[in-house]
Amino acid sequence: MSYRLKAISREEHLDFIRSLVSVSHMQIPSWGDVKPDWRAESLGWFDDSGRLVGAGLVLMRPLPKVKRYLAYLPEGPTIDWSAPDVERWLEPMLAYLKERGAFSVKMGPPVVARRWSAEAVKVAIADPRAQRLRDVEATEHEPRAFDIADRLRRMGWQQTEPGREDSFSAGQPRYVFQVSLAGRSLDEVWSGLNQQWRRNVKKAQKAGVKVLQGDYEELPAFYSLYVETAERDRFSPRPLDYFQRMWKVLRAEDPNRMRLYLAHHEGDVLAAATMLTVGGHVWYSYGASTSRKREVQPNNAIQWRMMSDAHELEADIYDFRGITDALSEDNHLLGLLRFKVGSGGQAVEYLGEWDYPLNKVLHKALDFYISRR
Template sequence: MIEYLTLQNPRELDLFVASHTRGHYMQTAAYGKSRSDYHWSCVVLRNDNGEIYASIALLSRKIRMTPCRIFYAPRGPVFSNLTEFKEICTAARDYCHQQGGYLLRMDPPILENDPIYPHQIRNMGFHIDPRDDYSAYQPRHVYQLSLLGKSEDKLLASFHPKTRYNIRLASRRGLVIRDGNRRDLPIFHAMMRETAARDGFQPRPITFFDDLLTAMGSNASLLLAEKDGNVLAGAILIVLGNKAWYAFGCSFDAGRSNMPNHLLQWEMIRRARWFGCSLFDLRGVEGLPSPLNPAYGLHHFKQGFGSHFVSYLGQMDLPLRPGWYFFIQTLHRFL
């Protein structure tokens, strides 16, 4: 049975997503509440007992100067097998088309080298985008760390010696990690703007982080690294079910030699373990882990924590109105 959910009845969905092996916090209604710049909706499939067995949470917005909407499922859908994937995609396609959609875009956590899904997805009419930089909606390449059955000592022992040294150096220099709150958002955002200028990306507005922390509630933590009462770096940790994500991070240029980011990362890993998580996701990187890659520094940093490189299939588009799809894609190329 197909059902359509709104933000007024989300609890059952979030419990399903949290318990699913393919569940991601961006597929929850809680995350949808944080994206007030989009319209949130969700399609779920129920079995004969009325239980949800597949879902896809959708963010949509109208395209200016057209009657069309774009629908996007961040890290969705949530499904267990190929049959469920086809069912939920078909239901989502029909729903999005009925709602005036010209495009259904998604980036599910399907591995690039999966032997089954890539061929099937193309047969369903999706265009798979091979880009692996930050111009995609979600990063195609991420680093992940398994926490299953590992003590803190075992985790530390799995880190690169230089990473362990930097964590201890930060502690020796008096750095501490504290929990932040909404009053700390201005300084967190100041760090984010400085990081964006340093690394060449467009920072999100402060309201985005405020909305995210509010909507995710106890599932999200703002962590700050301080030395002598001065904030040097910050991060947002999100926990859902048995998974945790290093969602956002930033730092001031001053004080980076004190290794605040190493200490922050270690604290997030420790907390993920305390919460009973089996996986910690260090999130995205650009390109492949080669020293020839100009962005290799971030790869090297994340590798230092014993994490492994994961390549997903990537962003995929299903045109719902081919004429409008061609027109809008062509327009974007010239803007």
């Protein structure tokens, strides 16, 4: 079967997404509005009968001083990755983007390669010989992922490590942590938390921590904590207007697409987080907290409230997003991994991001530009 690819409307794109169980929040039309520095376009794959069978949000950004574009499909496209002829899906995409002026294409196939249970990750962290999660025996393997990777390499795609999302080396986490909610009661989800998590949630409740949903007007309160978190955890914060724009455009598409949660204690906001929802997939997107009053455990409280609300929304997955792959004790992100492991979920490795250089000279120039930033 051959596939025809063309631009589709936002409405067509949204209708297709609604027909699926799970699609990345970075593959919905409104995500292009979150990224004004990129030119966004919705693409559709049509079969021989004219039926829309695949879709993708592509973000286009020009190389400085050159009217050629990096084309990026974060955590996409949304096509049938299990098909034995994945080449027939990707070849028309490459041809279309080349005509649109792309010199390089980056994509992130939403394909799971391996999974590690919470217990397996816990054992790996405690093992001084384990330096990387990727080197530890996985609890589950997805054989088709490795077949897809081989097919991509034969086509000329090059696998890359994730980079910084706010630069040309745009990248999303290859390793994430997820809690399965499908087919489980909330009591079963609660029982899946480790003893420390359950103790901390109860401690927060006893101390009087109240987790409430916030509105647009409370984004500055979230942002104040976010800036403090950025300084403490050594990352560059996004500006406030990024979150304000995110709130407006995502909720304009679907009022339930983005939520804000704030943990209050005796008049103080101690923690805040954003939650995104697309179909049966819920993401903990951005989190922030203060160093004050950590003893009342606001972070556990806010996460349990979000997991409970995700369960009420009948979500299949609660996604904690990125985790570190490095397990050494000197890694400042190891504490965050330990925190997420306490939720009783799974570490999940995706196939990672892949580049296709349509123009090798300009692609090398892009690599040079990135190395100088």
